[in-house]
Amino acid sequence: MSSPTDARAPIERLPVELIHKIFFLSLEFNFPRASAHIAAALSNEVIYTWLIRVAFSSANPSSSSGVLVHPFLPAHYFSLDADQKTELQTEILRCQWCTASLMRKCQREYVEHIIRQKCSDLIISPQDRARLDNLDPYWETMDRYSNATHGKRGKGDLIVSARHPDTGEHLKVAIWFNFGSVQIRERSPVFHETDLFRLPCCSTTHPCRMPDHLLRSPWTEEKLELLSLLSNEAYIDEDVRTIEGDIAPTGYRS
Numbered sequence: 001m002s003s004p005t006d007a008r009a010p011i012e013r014l015p016v017e018l019i020h021k022i023f024f025l026s027l028e029f030n031f032p033r034a035s036a037h038i039a040a041a042l043s044n045e046v047i048y049t050w051l052i053r054v055a056f057s058s059a060n061p062s063s064s065s066g067v068l069v070h071p072f073l074p075a076h077y078f079s080l081d082a083d084q085k086t087e088l089q090t091e092i093l094r095c096q097w098c099t100a101s102l103m104r105k106c107q108r109e110y111v112e113h114i115i116r117q118k119c120s121d122l123i124i125s126p127q128d129r130a131r132l133d134n135l136d137p138y139w140e141t142m143d144r145y146s147n148a149t150h151g152k153r154g155k156g157d158l159i160v161s162a163r164h165p166d167t168g169e170h171l172k173v174a175i176w177f178n179f180g181s182v183q184i185r186e187r188s189p190v191f192h193e194t195d196l197f198r199l200p201c202c203s204t205t206h207p208c209r210m211p212d213h214l215l216r217s218p219w220t221e222e223k224l225e226l227l228s229l230l231s232n233e234a235y236i237d238e239d240v241r242t243i244e245g246d247i248a249p250t251g252y253r254s
Helices: 016-026 036-042 045-056 082-094 100-119 126-133 136-141 221-230 240-250
Strands: 158-163 170-176 181-186
Touching: 016 036, 016 045, 045 082, 045 100, 100 170, 100 181, 100 221, 126 158
Parallel strands: none
Antiparallel strands: 158 170, 170 181
16 A cells, blocks of 8 residues: 655655754745744744844843853854844744743843853852842842833842952942843943843844834733833834824823
């Protein structure tokens, strides 16, 4: 008895791992639309998480020192230039799976990954080390809506003292939980927002575009939290009259 004919296209017969690799090497968002089989192979939270990490992790100077490594990112991850990251960010924000909950999950994993990678060798007191090892209380009680006055985030929600193991230089490790930011800086009476590890992070010169579906009703807590998180990052299209006309009747004030 002959075996039934496999009607799938050759690319659909590839192992799922190869389909994943093709997608991440191309970052072609039309690829999942090619067939239901490919869409199913790429529809899982691991893929979504990797995409957010690739697109929204900051490109600050210290991030180039190999801190974003496998398994935090796919083993075949490659760097993107500013324009490519902007395009990828815009595509991700258009997807219904890009929610505040998933962005917060990625944000938390990113901050904790940076702490492990950058602080493990620093000389930190046992008490402060214990605080860095258990950030749960801070994540659970953080203000989920930005209250950064004029875009300033302050010196940090959690700040611990540290010393460099080789030079003995005094350092500060600062974490901003709502913004998903970490900074390891020299002690100074003047605070500068430089060399911040951050997720989500968009380029100030190449900002991504906020999609229409996030700027229109229905207004949910999930949507409002994502908008708040992205409010200082993404570009809102110039056609604000349509947006304002949609927002005004809803009584949206927050």
